Amino acid sequence: MSEKLEMGTRRFGRWNWLGTKTLAEREIRRFLNVWAQTLAAPLVTAGLFLLIFALAVGPQRGDVMGVPFVTFVAPGLLMMTVIQNAFANTSSSIVSAKVQGNIVDTLMPPLSPLELVMGYVTGGIARGLFVAVSIALGMLLFLGISVAHPIWLLVFAIVGSAVMAGLGIIAAVFARKFDQMAAITNFIITPLAFLSGTFYSLETIPPVLATLIHWNPMFYMIDGARYGVLGVSDSDPRLGLVICLVTAAFVLSVCWRWFKSGYRIKS
Template identity: 45%
Template sequence: MYPTPRHVGLVNWVGLWTLYAKEVHRFIKVAGQTVLAPIITTLLFLLIFQLALGESRGPVGGVPFEVFLAPGLVMMAVTQNAFQNASSSLLISKIQGNIVDLLMPPLSAAEMLIAFCGAAITRGFAVAICVLIAMSLFVDLPFASIGWAVLFVFLMSLMMGLLGVLTGLWADKFDHMAFITNFIITPLAFLSGTFYSIERLPDLAQAIAHVNPFFYAIDGFRHAIVGQGDTSMLLGATVLLGINAVLAVWAFVLVRRGYNLKA
């Protein structure tokens, strides 16, 4: 008797969930590196700034400096971890030669993209929640709007997940991924108002900051946490939605073509 072929249907929900669960399990298995390390790093940033500046650093826009700083540090941790989750998974699979395990199952490009980005978003939220809980022990965060805060973590994690997929497709070795991290992501994160308000910058520097998508994510999240920011949360969310749409189409086209995946 021959086995009966399994009907997958319009969406391969089992395959999508399996890939998503595998990616989530991958970062949970090493939670010391993927969740605990960002907590320690972020708290060290907060401690260093507090020790270095102390009482000499006045409030920013009427908000105590440590309260102003905390949301930016949280979003910076989200940025790095969501990107690493998607990019490292694809790159490691290519280097180890088991990328075929991803290409052989009946998974569409959209299903693969949703699974990878979904796992990146999950890691982003896990890091955000854990870091916020740890920071709340040292900083009195007002949490002005939980809904907006959740939205900005989601949008930023999605953007970095998509960027991670694109990087994982393009990269052939870890040096390529390090190049994107060191020369694109880190500078954009540091120059996006993480440690300062862009209102203090000259006009030209402010104009440059407003074309940095990381600025809208960090400022929007800060606005949602402390109740004020350099721009409106609606504008920030709209910009991030537009960028995510472009990145999603780009990543979908490349995954469907099997760019740098098939020999």
């Protein structure tokens, strides 16, 4: 006869590795099943952006930070696409489950709030990295842009994806229906992404606006990715990494707190 567990003792130990792994695999399989929408579409969109800039702006615009304008824009587009997809992965999964009423299937298994956060965030990071690799290969094949500092690019892609996956959890928990989720994406996430230095250097904009952009964590994600690809950046990548890590810690702690309290999920 198996030994009886004391009240409050977890059957799976301090960390339910199997449950966390299963949740992460579910999130990864979810976006792989619709790869044309989740992986191919971002690659096509980034390619169209680069094509438009190359045709409309590239010939007239001089070098930016010592590199051609299209080359300067490419790493920013890569990172912007990565973080947007990390956000979309967690936000769409949770808000869909809430609206369809099957969020209970995620809450009932023996997963702690931290394990839930890690499972969802791992799926968001995985989608971000899939997109990063595909766009990086496209830049290499069609633009001849190689990665100057691959470790820096990988670190910023992972940390940036973690931040945005966490923000996706927060937005989805807060939203009660799809139009609220769309409002958060259109009026908060997209403007912050476009106002993050993706298409310009801070040297070319008014000092007041540049100061405001420094308060946008997405700026440091974009700038860090640019340093990873090109070896040039507007700010010190070490400072950017610290800011991104602090932001990730804050965002994920909010996710943990909301899962623990059941805020707008269990009620």
